[in-house]
Amino acid sequence: MNKIEHIGIAVKDLNRSNDLYEKLLAIPPYKEEVVASEGVKTSFFKTGPNKIELLTAIDNNGPIAKFLEKKGEGIHHIAFAVDDIVAEIQRLKKLGFTILNETPKKGADNKLVAFVHPKSVNGVLIELCQEISTN
Numbered sequence: 001m002n003k004i005e006h007i008g009i010a011v012k013d014l015n016r017s018n019d020l021y022e023k024l025l026a027i028p029p030y031k032e033e034v035v036a037s038e039g040v041k042t043s044f045f046k047t048g049p050n051k052i053e054l055l056t057a058i059d060n061n062g063p064i065a066k067f068l069e070k071k072g073e074g075i076h077h078i079a080f081a082v083d084d085i086v087a088e089i090q091r092l093k094k095l096g097f098t099i100l101n102e103t104p105k106k107g108a109d110n111k112l113v114a115f116v117h118p119k120s121v122n123g124v125l126i127e128l129c130q131e132i133s134t135n
């Protein structure tokens with residue numbers, strides 16, 4: 001894994017949280033994006049080399065809705081950038097980690113993503129993400 005690509009934070013109200021993070025970081029979000037397949041709307045902030053992803057539920061049965069219901073707002077996942085997501089999934093699987101989706105799927109911000117179940121990583125949901133090449 002290369003680096004932490006972003007930290008995902010679950011929020012109840014994306015507009016209000018965008019305002020809050022804009023004040024906190026003194027920059028506006030650089031994009032908002034709906035990922036319909038996950039039932040989420042996201043926004044992204046860049047501060048120095050780091051990114052924050054805010055996520056809110058647009059589908060009451062989606063994973064973010066369930067997370068907010070169970071745990072409330074807060075850190076939802078840590079995402080690591082990888083060069084070869086398929087190889088990384090296989091590597092982690094062999095080591096005994098529980099992979100939530102063994103076939104990478106299209107996530108927000110032009111990424112292929114896969115998730116490692118929090119129960120196999122001390123309660124932290126881990127996202128692997130690989131930039132989708134645009135050439």
Ligand code: ZN
Pocket residue numbers: 006007008053077079127
């Ligand atoms: Zn993410």
